[in-house]
Amino acid sequence: ATIPSHPDGVQVAYYVQAEGDNGVSVTDPPRAPADARFYLVGYRPPPVLINEFMANNATALEDPDEPGEFPDWIELYNPGPIPIDLGGMYLTDDLADPTRFRISDGLVIPAGGFVLIYADDDPEQGPLHVGFKLSRDGEHIGLFDVDVTGNQPIDTHIFNPQFAGVSERRYPNGGDDWFKSCTPTPGRGDVTDRYLPVVFKRTMYE
Numbered sequence: 001a002t003i004p005s006h007p008d009g010v011q012v013a014y015y016v017q018a019e020g021d022n023g024v025s026v027t028d029p030p031r032a033p034a035d036a037r038f039y040l041v042g043y044r045p046p047p048v049l050i051n052e053f054m055a056n057n058a059t060a061l062e063d064p065d066e067p068g069e070f071p072d073w074i075e076l077y078n079p080g081p082i083p084i085d086l087g088g089m090y091l092t093d094d095l096a097d098p099t100r101f102r103i104s105d106g107l108v109i110p111a112g113g114f115v116l117i118y119a120d121d122d123p124e125q126g127p128l129h130v131g132f133k134l135s136r137d138g139e140h141i142g143l144f145d146v147d148v149t150g151n152q153p154i155d156t157h158i159f160n161p162q163f164a165g166v167s168e169r170r171y172p173n174g175g176d177d178w179f180k181s182c183t184p185t186p187g188r189g190d191v192t193d194r195y196l197p198v199v200f201k202r203t204m205y206e
Contacts, residue, residue, distance in 0.1 A: 008042025011148065038150045045154045046084050048109060050141050051077035052169030053119075054184060055134035056162040061186050063118060065129070071120030072134040073186055074141060078109040079174040088146040089154070091117065093132045098144040098151050101130045116187035136162045 006012060015032030019025040029035040052075040054060060063069040074091065078084050087105035092098055104127035109115045116128065123131045134141070142156040157178070159168055167184035171177060 006041045010041045011038055012041060013038040040149045043149055043152055045145060045152060047078065047080040048084055048143060048154055049077045049079065049170065049174050050143060050155045050157050051075045051114065051173060052167050052184065052186065053134065053141060054167040055159065056136040056164045058164040060165050060184050063120065065125045066122070069120065071118045074117045074119055075186055076109055076115045076117065076143065077173055078111060078113055081111050083108050083110050086115065090144040090151060091130050092142045092144065093134055093139055095140045095142045095156055098142060098153070101132060114187050
């Protein structure tokens with residue numbers, strides 16, 4: 001099947017129906033046509049990236065809204081030249097459930113700047129707190145766009161088991177490669193080289 005072309009900005013809704021030889025039919029989504037999938041023609045995701053996170057925060061970062069607590073956290077980075085309003089976008093720890101937590105309206109990430117999100121399952125503490133925690137045993141992090149786009153994925157990351165006090169981050173900021181870091185930089189990106197070079201010197205005992 002094909003969908004005819006449309007100009008940019010048009011929201012296209014669709015569903016799929018299949019019927020077997022026995023006359024039984026199924027649809028996707030299951031409640032179609034009352035429910036449908038859709039997409040925005042010409043969609044381009046905003047340049048927001050999941051830049052660093054910690055899923056096993058022992059003592060690295062204390063919750064400023066709940067002293068004595070050390071929650072999981074996610075750092076978002078805007079490498080672009082203009083601020084981006086995150087309001088209405090979604091964060092999730094399950095890529096099969098992209099709309100798990102809606103980001104509050106008015107939360108803006110500055111140009112070239114960072115926003116630090118606390119994954120502590122305490123959303124009542126404010127707009128920087130989301131309604132889930134990260135698993136130290138490994139799982140997903142996903143940032144998905146607003147409803148009008150069909151909640152298209154903006155950035156996703158799947159991670160493995162995490163060590164206490166060690167973050168995982170892109171290096172350099174916004175880069176394609178991920179590294180584990182014993183020197184987390186929540187909310188401020190990478191301020192030094194990831195590692196100092198190691199030099200081995202010969203000794204008189206060699």
